[in-house]
Amino acid sequence: MMMAQIQQKEDRLSLQPKKFVMWLFVFASFMIFAALTSGFMVYAGGRGHALNVILPNIFMYSTGVLIISSVTLFLATRATKRQEVSKQRLFITLTMILGVIFFGLQIDGWRILTEMNIFFVEPNASRSFIYIFTGVHLLHIIAGLLLLTSALYTTYRSKPQSIIQFRLEIASIFWHFLDIIWIYLYVFLLLNQN
Amino acid sequence: MSTVAVHDHSVSHDHDHEHHHHDTFITKYVFSQDHKMIAKQFLITGITMAVIAMLLSILFRIQLAYPDKTFPLLTTLLGRFAPNGRLDPEFYLSLVTIHGTIMVFFVLTAGLSGTFSNLLIPLQVGARDMASPFVNMLSYWFFFGASIVMLSSFFVQKGPAGAGWTIYPPLSALPKAMKGSEMGMTLWLISMVMFIASSLMGGINYVSTVLNMRTKGMDLWKMPLTVWAFFLTAILGILSFPVLVAGVVLLIFDRSFGTSFYLSDIVMNGKLLPYSGGSPILFQHLFWFLGHPEVYIVIMPAMGISSEIIAVNARKPIFGYHAMVYSLIGISTLSFIVWGHHMFVTGMNPFLGGVFMITTLIIAVPSAVKTFNWIATIWRGNIRFTPAMLFAIGLVSFFISGGVTGIFLGNSALDIPLHDTYFVVAHFHLVMGSAAIFGMLAGVYHWFPKLFAGRLMDEKLGYFHFWVTFICAYLVFFPMHFMGLDGVPRRYYAMTEFPAFNHWLSVNTFITWAAIVAALAQVSFLYNFFSSIFFGKRATQNPWNANTLEWTAPMEHIHGNWRGDIPTVYRWPYDYSKPGHDEDFIPQTVPLSETMSSNLPHDFEDNPAGLEIYNEWAKANRPSEVK
Numbered sequence: 001m002m003m004a005q006i007q008q009k010e011d012r013l014s015l016q017p018k019k020f021v022m023w024l025f026v027f028a029s030f031m032i033f034a035a036l037t038s039g040f041m042v043y044a045g046g047r048g049h050a051l052n053v054i055l056p057n058i059f060m061y062s063t064g065v066l067i068i069s070s071v072t073l074f075l076a077t078r079a080t081k082r083q084e085v086s087k088q089r090l091f092i093t094l095t096m097i098l099g100v101i102f103f104g105l106q107i108d109g110w111r112i113l114t115e116m117n118i119f120f121v122e123p124n125a126s127r128s129f130i131y132i133f134t135g136v137h138l139l140h141i142i143a144g145l146l147l148l149t150s151a152l153y154t155t156y157r158s159k160p161q162s163i164i165q166f167r168l169e170i171a172s173i174f175w176h177f178l179d180i181i182w183i184y185l186y187v188f189l190l191l192n193q194n
Numbered sequence: 195m196s197t198v199a200v201h202d203h204s205v206s207h208d209h210d211h212e213h214h215h216h217d218t219f220i221t222k223y224v225f226s227q228d229h230k231m232i233a234k235q236f237l238i239t240g241i242t243m244a245v246i247a248m249l250l251s252i253l254f255r256i257q258l259a260y261p262d263k264t265f266p267l268l269t270t271l272l273g274r275f276a277p278n279g280r281l282d283p284e285f286y287l288s289l290v291t292i293h294g295t296i297m298v299f300f301v302l303t304a305g306l307s308g309t310f311s312n313l314l315i316p317l318q319v320g321a322r323d324m325a326s327p328f329v330n331m332l333s334y335w336f337f338f339g340a341s342i343v344m345l346s347s348f349f350v351q352k353g354p355a356g357a358g359w360t361i362y363p364p365l366s367a368l369p370k371a372m373k374g375s376e377m378g379m380t381l382w383l384i385s386m387v388m389f390i391a392s393s394l395m396g397g398i399n400y401v402s403t404v405l406n407m408r409t410k411g412m413d414l415w416k417m418p419l420t421v422w423a424f425f426l427t428a429i430l431g432i433l434s435f436p437v438l439v440a441g442v443v444l445l446i447f448d449r450s451f452g453t454s455f456y457l458s459d460i461v462m463n464g465k466l467l468p469y470s471g472g473s474p475i476l477f478q479h480l481f482w483f484l485g486h487p488e489v490y491i492v493i494m495p496a497m498g499i500s501s502e503i504i505a506v507n508a509r510k511p512i513f514g515y516h517a518m519v520y521s522l523i524g525i526s527t528l529s530f531i532v533w534g535h536h537m538f539v540t541g542m543n544p545f546l547g548g549v550f551m552i553t554t555l556i557i558a559v560p561s562a563v564k565t566f567n568w569i570a571t572i573w574r575g576n577i578r579f580t581p582a583m584l585f586a587i588g589l590v591s592f593f594i595s596g597g598v599t600g601i602f603l604g605n606s607a608l609d610i611p612l613h614d615t616y617f618v619v620a621h622f623h624l625v626m627g628s629a630a631i632f633g634m635l636a637g638v639y640h641w642f643p644k645l646f647a648g649r650l651m652d653e654k655l656g657y658f659h660f661w662v663t664f665i666c667a668y669l670v671f672f673p674m675h676f677m678g679l680d681g682v683p684r685r686y687y688a689m690t691e692f693p694a695f696n697h698w699l700s701v702n703t704f705i706t707w708a709a710i711v712a713a714l715a716q717v718s719f720l721y722n723f724f725s726s727i728f729f730g731k732r733a734t735q736n737p738w739n740a741n742t743l744e745w746t747a748p749m750e751h752i753h754g755n756w757r758g759d760i761p762t763v764y765r766w767p768y769d770y771s772k773p774g775h776d777e778d779f780i781p782q783t784v785p786l787s788e789t790m791s792s793n794l795p796h797d798f799e800d801n802p803a804g805l806e807i808y809n810e811w812a813k814a815n816r817p818s819e820v821k
Contacts, residue, residue, distance in 0.1 A: 016406055017403065017406035020402040025398055027433070028398065028436045031434075031437055032440050034437075036444075038479075038480075039444065039480060047458070048471040048473060049470075125453055125471060
């Protein structure tokens with residue numbers, strides 16, 4: 001009994017640094033997006049072309065979907081803390097489905113952009129930047145979906161509650177970050193539409 | 195994030211350590227998750243890469259010294275890269291590029307931080323391993339993969355990348371521009387993406403370990419300067435490497451997909467290419483936003499290592515411990531706002547150039563603080579000239595003589611004539627090349643017993659290695675200042691063919707021979723290093739009588755570093771030659787209650803109860819001193 005208590009205490013102690021690892025990774029990712037948006041400003045502010053694109057509405061819908069997915073993920077976290085396993089699984093799955101829908105909407109956004117004759121490979125690199133922003137963000141979404149999968153998978157294994165909670169926390173830190181970074185990119189593009 | 199790791203490191207009882215781990219060869223030596231083994235992997239890979247980069251430099255030095263002679267041996271060795279006994283001019287550019295890339299990234303970033311952050315952070319802060327041992331292992335294997343990809347570019351038809359280690363577009367963005375922009379450049383980019391992934395994984399681990407896993411009593415102000423330096427270096431890496439990723443991603447799209455982020459108005463073979471509006475300067479901004487912090491990523495670990503070694507071997511507390519930490523923090527912060535000084539001649543607004551000039555010159559302040567503190571630490575110390583100490587002093591010497599020329603180059607007006615001349619080459623080879631290499635070598639000599647279970651390297655060979663390398667490094671780089679002042683440009687295949695620079699040929703020959711002697715001296719190091727792993731003299735557990743925690747760990751490598759509990763820390767790491775103590779060092783694990791005769795009132799700054807006990811003791815034992 002004593003031994004088990006020590007074990008658990010140490011477990012928690014050694015999970016904390018790993019959570020911190022995720023925070024640092026979030027900082028590193030943020031720097032990529034900061035660099036890309038600064039690149040856009042240097043390009044468009046210099047001799048480069050302006051964007052001159054009215055963003056299609058589909059990006060507004062995808063933003064909505066991503067925000068809702070953050071809400072469902074929050075509900076999943078709450079369910080985990082209350083140890084309501086079935087609710088927890090439901091909300092994680094819901095978050096993942098919304099994530100996939102977001103992914104699809106972004107790709108469809110690309111299709112609509114090409115129909116508007118706005119291509120990735122074209123002399124106006126401001127327009128190429130739209131694809132770079134969304135593309136690099138989608139790569140992160142894939143990573144986020146993998147983290148959510150691992151969080152969901154853990155609930156089906158006989159793992160201690162601390163591990164289940166930890167996996168979900170890791171996934172939530174990253175997923176909420178992706179939500180915020182997408183809003184940042186979207187607002188950035190909206191402000192630079194002209 | 196693996197559950198295995200969670201269980202492994204939760205164990206704190208003796209017998210568990212002996213029963214838990216049945217390592218196979220693969221898990222012990224290849225895919226090891228133990229920070230000490232990963233440190234060795236980084237070190238040996240780093241040394242291998244350093245030797246390769248050194249040989250490359252000898253090759254292009256031969257070309258510079260003997261531009262008219264033919265060496266049939268070169269053709270035998272290099273084949274199509276050296277037809278008719280002379281280096282191919284484009285291959286010369288590849289040699290310069292890969293030499294720079296390997297030295298800056300693979301040796302002085304991964305080889306230096308990778309080795310010593312991995313070895314020393316857990317051992318000096320008192321942790322059983324890194325925050326995430328699995329990610330740590332991945333970090334090494336990404337580095338190894340990056341090394342292989344980088345070297346593999348020597349085996350493609352057109353040879354390795356040739357646009358310089360800074361790979362400025364448009365040269366690097368147009369595969370048809372030159373031989374070195376084709377497949378070799380693609381491999382360079384792939385290799386660097388892997389390298390950045392490795393660096394980030396390592397850096398994230400170091401920061402998390404330092405902030406979360408310190409042993410009891412080890413507050414931030416009790417950490418050795420090595421740990422401070424590795425910690426701040428890792429932060430710089432986390433913030434700056436992602437920016438290079440962004441820059442490289444855009445470059446890849448320009449190269450392979452036809453976007454115009456960096457390209458505009460390019461005419462090739464009389465044909466106007468469709469790129470428009472792009473800006474090669476944009477790449478320089480993104481590159482140097484990483485590139486400048488990168489030079490501090492290179493030098494700061496070496497500074498930390500030297501601070502520690504100088505204090506240990508001068509048998510004195512480091513002079514100005516807080517100032518040393520704050521100057522590291524100052525350098526780290528300033529390093530992000532000086533990148534423009536690499537771009538003074540890009541047509542930058544003179545006002546902006548002035549701003550970058552001021553920030554650049556301000557960096558001299560914390561750098562000078564460090565230098566003065568090293569010298570003040572040595573001043574009237576009870577110095578032991580071990581090989582490690584000599585190399586640490588060598589770092590101080592190079593850092594001064596290379597740093598002084600930085601003040602010249604940091605001036606936006608002076609930089610115009612000096613830009614891209616040998617003056618710049620001399621400056622950075624002294625201040626970050628030689629200095630950082632000496633810091634790394636100092637670390638290898640000093641912590642060899644920790645790396646390779648209680649063996650020492652041979653001292654006499656160490657002295658020989660130091661003196662030859664030290665003198666030759668000055669002989670190589672010092673004359674370059676004068677070439678630069680005369681306007682000799684860098685990266686030229688045969689600049690002495692120009693009548694204006696003809697008279698520098700004799701100096702070039704001299705430099706080349708100094709470089710060859712320096713390279714030969716490294717053989718003594720390699721022999722010393724590898725033979726000492728197996729046959730080195732046995733060391734005691736604490737061979738240098740040092741205070742830091744790593745010397746309290748058992749000599750043989752055990753998983754989890756300490757048997758039983760991790761030692762508690764009671765004092766800062768620099769209690770050397772403390773008056774009133776019978777030995778000239780007091781390890782961090784010795785509580786103040788055991789050293790009553792040497793305690794001072796300021797040891798109890800935030801400990802009123804301790805101060806009271808101290809005062810009572812002083813009243814009883816040292817009545818003359820109590821007021």
